[in-house]
Amino acid sequence: MTEVKKHTIVALVQDQPGVLNRISSLFRRRMFNIDSLAVGPSERPGLSRLTLVIKADADGLEQVVKQLYKLIDVIKISELDEETSVQRELALIKVSAPAPVRAEIIPIIDIFRAKIIDVAPDALIIEATGTEDKIDALISLLRSYGIQEVVRTGRVAMSRASARARAVQARSA
Amino acid sequence: MKLRGAQILAECLVREGVEVIFGYPGGAILPFYHYLPEYPQIKHILVRHEQGAGHAADGYARASGKVGVAVATSGPGATNLVTAIVNAQMDSVPMVVITGQVPRAMIGKDAFQETDVTGITLPITKHNYLVLDAADIPRVIREAFYIAGSGRPGVVLVDIPRDVLQEEAEFHYPESIDLPGYQPTVQGHVAQIRKAADLINRSERPLIIAGHGIILSGAYAELRELAEKAQIPVVNTLLGISNFPASHYLYQGMMGMHGMYHINVATNEADLIIGLGIRFDDRAMGRFKDFAPKAKIIHVDIDPAEIGKNVRCDVPIVGDVKQVLRVLIKYVQPGNRTPWLNRLDEMRRRYPSLHIPDDGRLWSTYVIKTIYEVTPENAYFTTGVGQHQMWAAQYFCRDKPNCFITSGGLGTMGFALPAAIGVKLARPDAVVWAIEGDGGFQMTMYELATCVENRIDVKIAVINNGYLGMVRQWQQLFYNNRYSAVALFNPDYVKLAEAYGIPGFRVSSREEVAPTVEAALACPGPALIEFQVEQEENCFPMVPPGAALSETIPLPVPEVVRQ
Numbered sequence: 200m201t202e203v204k205k206h207t208i209v210a211l212v213q214d215q216p217g218v219l220n221r222i223s224s225l226f227r228r229r230m231f232n233i234d235s236l237a238v239g240p241s242e243r244p245g246l247s248r249l250t251l252v253i254k255a256d257a258d259g260l261e262q263v264v265k266q267l268y269k270l271i272d273v274i275k276i277s278e279l280d281e282e283t284s285v286q287r288e289l290a291l292i293k294v295s296a297p298a299p300v301r302a303e304i305i306p307i308i309d310i311f312r313a314k315i316i317d318v319a320p321d322a323l324i325i326e327a328t329g330t331e332d333k334i335d336a337l338i339s340l341l342r343s344y345g346i347q348e349v350v351r352t353g354r355v356a357m358s359r360a361s362a363r364a365r366a367v368q369a370r371s372a
Numbered sequence: 373m374k375l376r377g378a379q380i381l382a383e384c385l386v387r388e389g390v391e392v393i394f395g396y397p398g399g400a401i402l403p404f405y406h407y408l409p410e411y412p413q414i415k416h417i418l419v420r421h422e423q424g425a426g427h428a429a430d431g432y433a434r435a436s437g438k439v440g441v442a443v444a445t446s447g448p449g450a451t452n453l454v455t456a457i458v459n460a461q462m463d464s465v466p467m468v469v470i471t472g473q474v475p476r477a478m479i480g481k482d483a484f485q486e487t488d489v490t491g492i493t494l495p496i497t498k499h500n501y502l503v504l505d506a507a508d509i510p511r512v513i514r515e516a517f518y519i520a521g522s523g524r525p526g527v528v529l530v531d532i533p534r535d536v537l538q539e540e541a542e543f544h545y546p547e548s549i550d551l552p553g554y555q556p557t558v559q560g561h562v563a564q565i566r567k568a569a570d571l572i573n574r575s576e577r578p579l580i581i582a583g584h585g586i587i588l589s590g591a592y593a594e595l596r597e598l599a600e601k602a603q604i605p606v607v608n609t610l611l612g613i614s615n616f617p618a619s620h621y622l623y624q625g626m627m628g629m630h631g632m633y634h635i636n637v638a639t640n641e642a643d644l645i646i647g648l649g650i651r652f653d654d655r656a657m658g659r660f661k662d663f664a665p666k667a668k669i670i671h672v673d674i675d676p677a678e679i680g681k682n683v684r685c686d687v688p689i690v691g692d693v694k695q696v697l698r699v700l701i702k703y704v705q706p707g708n709r710t711p712w713l714n715r716l717d718e719m720r721r722r723y724p725s726l727h728i729p730d731d732g733r734l735w736s737t738y739v740i741k742t743i744y745e746v747t748p749e750n751a752y753f754t755t756g757v758g759q760h761q762m763w764a765a766q767y768f769c770r771d772k773p774n775c776f777i778t779s780g781g782l783g784t785m786g787f788a789l790p791a792a793i794g795v796k797l798a799r800p801d802a803v804v805w806a807i808e809g810d811g812g813f814q815m816t817m818y819e820l821a822t823c824v825e826n827r828i829d830v831k832i833a834v835i836n837n838g839y840l841g842m843v844r845q846w847q848q849l850f851y852n853n854r855y856s857a858v859a860l861f862n863p864d865y866v867k868l869a870e871a872y873g874i875p876g877f878r879v880s881s882r883e884e885v886a887p888t889v890e891a892a893l894a895c896p897g898p899a900l901i902e903f904q905v906e907q908e909e910n911c912f913p914m915v916p917p918g919a920a921l922s923e924t925i926p927l928p929v930p931e932v933v934r935q
Binding site: 216224262274 | 490491494495498499502519551552553554675676677680681
């Protein structure tokens, strides 16, 4: 057993009905630990790209990848590491902001390069993008003002233009 | 050419070379059954329960090497197949299952006999499809047979709504298959094979563990050549049994929870384990972390996900075991491992795992051994699950390849009879024995009607000890001797056989065993023998649950038997 840590995996899959079900069912069935999952169309018609964040040790990661490859609809799996990829999450945060405190909140939003996208007399909706750490930090700073609602997309990731994503082959060696 | 979906389905089955299907009609699959009589080249066997159709297709596939086909209707028809689907999937048996579904407009409305069959079978199949357009049927069926039968074989389910079976579409059978996400690795990596050969050449105490993969890839000759060239003893997993001649001097028998004591202990002394077409299953390996502590491990399997899953691996080789062995044999040097073979032989003689007390009592082991001895060479044996299965594995003494067909991974009681039906259809010239316990037989005995109706000549041995024997053994050994819900009421099996119109025999003494087996074999059609055996015979050797192979409890034998 090696150290358990978070891994970002990107899967290119055929856009068939039920493909997400197949993947989530696989994780549940094999007791793999999934932190987040984001999915959307890729640059190629008929193919979707998923970003999965999983917690696993090295052996567990290997099993996840091999089991994913066994799904007929899965075409390619890449593991992205932090140095050679960009990783982002988007969050919408509805925070209580009556007039007296609004001026306090706005500089915080600026520091995090977040945006106010909706304003009501006593509340704001903030849109923030960044790493999970950054979004966690923003949420914790806003907590004292009263957070009414949070929605997060989960991580999406892409290898840097300068780097090639490491395709994780099932260890055929 | 425009055809109805049901006709297209039948045309596709013909093109895939399907000769026999096992099924049960019902509302949603009716259009297929309506057109089936127009395709006399497809023989349909009407079972009595869909589970039987699944196991029969499973047995057919294992004995023929072809893809087995089972058909059922929606809802309960499909759910009754679930056990058989898992059974085949866990044992890597190529099978295509076709189920009817409620009409498209009714899906999701909780319609009569509607079940989310693709949802239910998603984690228990290699792949599955819900077909929503009759024009897709040819592509889907072509892919289904290809996926089921290639790579590591498995089950593909195709769910087709009734109105899709009824609608017309243009029929074109696709020439090619486009599955970019499915590319099984067949050829092993040569550098890895050379590494494996190097380990073999340097080893003094190697063991080959040969599994179901040898049978699936037909690598009997290659396995034998490797073993003989390098003088390596061959051990079987349960599903590997009959992949190597049992009379061969290098053959050691089955390992694992009820495996041969000398082999289980030998894994502790081995310096090299060569796993060929196996998945290092828990029942075969004992406690994983203590498996073969002194050995390097070579693992050859077509499924990369099996490598390193349960036990560590030093030289992984992904590929078809037959292709890999062909290359490996070239790099392996002729060996002389007499000291190691002598050591195994000495252990086998000192701790015999096969011994039947000569006390005149009717032990199950005596019955099973006698069936093997009396039955002619061209014969297949299917089993249920439990003590009789383990004894059938332990006392296996045949040389015919692939003649032992059993439920390994799932451990499905009641497998023997329906599986034997499938085997007989695949191998009509062979004798087929279904060996079952009294518990398992009562789970699927309704398939006697299928045998009689279709004149399927299966010989049935019911090993009746009046208990769920393996459960009773566990309760005796590990649950403080408290027998809970294990004693069985049994019907009069002779009358039962007669009620179905087949000969029934009852055996309660040793002298009757061989003559009655011969009498059953002489019957022109199916026959059943009930063996009223000793009630509390225990199956040893045994690895206690959770223990390592080195902790195997040997078979208790009188001192005079030890050599």
